[in-house]
Amino acid sequence: MFETTDLNQRNRQVESRVKTLFLLMTLLLILPVLVILTMLVIKGGPMLSIDFLFTEPTQGMTAGGILPALVGTVWLVVVALLASVPFGVAAALYLSEYAADNWLTRIINLAIINLAGVPSIVHALFGVGAFVLFFRFGTSILAASLTLAVMTLPVVIVSTREALQAVPHAFREACWNMGATRWQTIRRVVLPNSISGILTGVILEVSRTAGETAPIMFTGAAFYLPFLPQSVYDQTMAMSLHLFVISTQVPDVPEGLPYGVALVLIGMVLSMNALSIAFRTYLRGKKKW
Amino acid sequence: MAESASNVTRTDAIETDAIKTDAIKTDKLSLWYGNFQALFDVDLAIKQGIITSMIGPSGCGKSTFLRSINRINERLGYVRTRGKIEVLGHDIYGPEVEKVQVRKQVGMVFQRPNPLPLSIRDNVLFAYRLHDPQHRRKGKAALDEIVEKALRQVLLWDTVKDRLQRPAGLLSLEEQQKLCIARLIPVQPRVLLMDEPCSALDPAGTEAVEELIWELRGDYTILIVTHNMAQARRASEECIFMLMGKVVEHTDTAQMFVTPQHEETANYIEGRYG
Numbered sequence A: 001m002f003e004t005t006d007l008n009q010r011n012r013q014v015e016s017r018v019k020t021l022f023l024l025m026t027l028l029l030i031l032p033v034l035v036i037l038t039m040l041v042i043k044g045g046p047m048l049s050i051d052f053l054f055t056e057p058t059q060g061m062t063a064g065g066i067l068p069a070l071v072g073t074v075w076l077v078v079v080a081l082l083a084s085v086p087f088g089v090a091a092a093l094y095l096s097e098y099a100a101d102n103w104l105t106r107i108i109n110l111a112i113i114n115l116a117g118v119p120s121i122v123h124a125l126f127g128v129g130a131f132v133l134f135f136r137f138g139t140s141i142l143a144a145s146l147t148l149a150v151m152t153l154p155v156v157i158v159s160t161r162e163a164l165q166a167v168p169h170a171f172r173e174a175c176w177n178m179g180a181t182r183w184q185t186i187r188r189v190v191l192p193n194s195i196s197g198i199l200t201g202v203i204l205e206v207s208r209t210a211g212e213t214a215p216i217m218f219t220g221a222a223f224y225l226p227f228l229p230q231s232v233y234d235q236t237m238a239m240s241l242h243l244f245v246i247s248t249q250v251p252d253v254p255e256g257l258p259y260g261v262a263l264v265l266i267g268m269v270l271s272m273n274a275l276s277i278a279f280r281t282y283l284r285g286k287k288k289w
Numbered sequence B: 001m002a003e004s005a006s007n008v009t010r011t012d013a014i015e016t017d018a019i020k021t022d023a024i025k026t027d028k029l030s031l032w033y034g035n036f037q038a039l040f041d042v043d044l045a046i047k048q049g050i051i052t053s054m055i056g057p058s059g060c061g062k063s064t065f066l067r068s069i070n071r072i073n074e075r076l077g078y079v080r081t082r083g084k085i086e087v088l089g090h091d092i093y094g095p096e097v098e099k100v101q102v103r104k105q106v107g108m109v110f111q112r113p114n115p116l117p118l119s120i121r122d123n124v125l126f127a128y129r130l131h132d133p134q135h136r137r138k139g140k141a142a143l144d145e146i147v148e149k150a151l152r153q154v155l156l157w158d159t160v161k162d163r164l165q166r167p168a169g170l171l172s173l174e175e176q177q178k179l180c181i182a183r184l185i186p187v188q189p190r191v192l193l194m195d196e197p198c199s200a201l202d203p204a205g206t207e208a209v210e211e212l213i214w215e216l217r218g219d220y221t222i223l224i225v226t227h228n229m230a231q232a233r234r235a236s237e238e239c240i241f242m243l244m245g246k247v248v249e250h251t252d253t254a255q256m257f258v259t260p261q262h263e264e265t266a267n268y269i270e271g272r273y274g
């Protein structure tokens, strides 16, 4: 009574074919990533050295290291983080913990989601208009970082709100019923239990901006500026723009150089990601529910 | 065992009732969620210092009624209330009323134990810290005393005294529910509202928590919602039967279960619906 029927057999064949197809497509997706990484390591790996990381570019950027670009990118990302965390977290707290569920809130949510889809070149133009010209920050780290911050803000808000929503609603109910205000509830229960998710999300999103070129090109990043920035009002070199420049604008660049720069840039972003994932795993282990 | 206890205590409850005001008194209380009316002209007078149970089929408005008494319903935004609610003689919708104070005086216990993701000790002190601005100046010893007193009162002290710093979520459900009662005690509420406090517990846990509720009788006015007839019968002195947002009957528990005045009550008690 439990023998295989024709139908079973056919279903099983289809099953295995579908599975293989999906597997192939997945592998096909991973392939470009693997190829890129391998190429970068093979061609750019030999470029890497302490000198490469810690000296300035020389001979019209065809030789020497990448120090000013490396330091510049760190500046840009850190200042962007400092700007987007308070705003993003405050906005997410408002939307998640205070705002009533009405048409206004829904429109704001919709706007935030759509804002995330605005192309980065549009943000760049906004940054020039708002930060460089209107606020008179000039082309500077400040203007460039604020542009990056504005660009990532929607994603930061969304990821923060998700972290807040992950805190079970029953905790809030318990607090409110004991007479806690919304802020007391946020400060004593919601934030302590979502801060890990919030921070990892924010670090992840903002570190992605390390690779952005368009938003910083007109707002604060310089083609060639072999000094380290002294303050947020200085211009600076940046890894992404440096890569663009030596790949397309400068003649006679040795073949390995752009690969070396790209490898360092990818290394920076990946290690930020790894850091935030490790951070999240660590803090998740300490959860109390 | 609880049966006999209820018989003994009922007599002295009746003796003291006469001189006391009602703990909760509602006058034509109606409540709407948007356009949906959940309570219809509810008139209730719940006596001080005794245990009153509330029974009725799912969706008849028991939780809604409880949530109106500490004004937590208002948080939903689309709730409209009409009528009057007095707690200990004070109109809680009066212009001078501070909602935070209402929620301090009227403690709520939920169906699912919901201890906060804090240590056992911090759970007990949570509400206390919210309501006592001086708490930071109190020494550790004073706070320890508050914790011990509250945990002793819910019969939990001996089980948890060696692990007060552990997360409350690690306790069993029964212990968590007791903790949820304990955390109300330090702010000395006058009224405890319990919304099916035993329905997430196993029979042993139910019995333990019921016993605890019985212990708290007298110190607090307790209004307890339950789906469990036996629990209502065992653990309360007066009983309210609700149906479709209206109060059908409110009498002495023994009387309600032996000679219900309304046909709906009789049907419900005999398990014909709900």
Ligand SMILES: Nc1ncnc2c1ncn2[C@@H]1O[C@H](COP(=O)(O)OP(=O)(O)O)[C@@H](O)[C@H]1O
Binding pocket: B033, B036, B038, B056, B057, B058, B059, B060, B061, B062, B063, B064, B065, B076
């Ligand atoms: N937050 C809410 N929004 C809209 N309707 C609700 C809400 N809470 C309860 N209700 C409705 O009000 C009625 C009474 O619910 P409730 O008080 O929870 O009943 P009970 O606790 O007696 O089971 C039900 O019909 C329920 O669907």
Ligand SMILES: [Mg+2]
Binding pocket: B062, B063, B064, B195
């Ligand atoms: Mg209910």
